[in-house]
Amino acid sequence: MKKIILPVLLSFGLLCAFKGVQAQTPYRTALGLGIDAGDGQTLFGPQIKHSFGGYNAGNAQLLFGDHITVLGADYSYNQRISGANGLSWYIGVGPQLSFIDHGKWDDDWFDDDDRWDEDNHVDVAIRPAVGLEFRIPSTPLAMHFDWKPWWNLSHSSHFEPGRFSLGFKFVLK
Template sequence: MKKVLLPFLTLFTLVFAINQQANAQTPYRTALGLGIDVGDGPTLYGPQIKHNFGGNDAGNAQVLFGDNITVVGVDYSYNQRISGTRGLSWYVGVGPQVSFVDYGKWHGYWDDDYHWKDGDTETFFAIRPALGLEFRIPSAPLAMHFDWKPWWNLSHGSNFEPSRFSLGFKFVLK
């Protein structure tokens, strides 16, 4: 798993270090927080970071955990403030996700020779579009988001799960 995380973290760090321009369309530059992914299937939760690169462009990275599953993902999003509001914006984006599922010894199977085998681990690759709203509390360093974030699995029998949503609660650093 360390081999998978390292490229994502390296890429995010390079992009973060190269582009330190203030953002004109979102009310903060960087925020850290908790992401919660809900819907059909397991509920996932874990840390996330969002960085606004300038103009309307932002990146979000998260590591989410659930029962026997770990999901690592990054997203690009186009962000636009909603005129006439203070701190409310909409966004649309997309990004890759890698899921590691550990079926464990309780989810084993019988092989062709009728020997019991412990469960296995599998890696799944997905693309996740997102459409959502974000609100930055004007008088506090807090932000939150809600989005529709369907799951399009590209491996192990491709399937599309439209009933997935994401919530996020963030502390604004700058």
């Protein structure tokens, strides 16, 4: 239960602390490359972020790693930081599916039962995020950095706080 309460309270506290800052994402839609790193393996792949107007945005990513493919979607609340041209902060959360393929060839030398051992499964996770995004003024380029812990809800549920995301985007409009 403590693993649930801490991230929720931290997210709510940050949202309240930044409530007075001026509004929204510095673009409507951007495509790019996302990198998810920290405890465990590093994942990378394409992502898209779209502003729905005001403070609301959605982000989707398809990340790849060694024997894993991750499909995720996030909602984020975004606000510009007044006086910092192109810089904004965001807080969000979203579900994630991890398709894991640990299949291996079983060729033990002491038996005649050589076969392909299947250890494939899908993990379901929730990923809160809090971060900064910077759109380089007068260019169609943006980047972000966030803390994005991994809360796995299936297959030996656990909370992994040491995960971060870095992204580089091309702004479409």
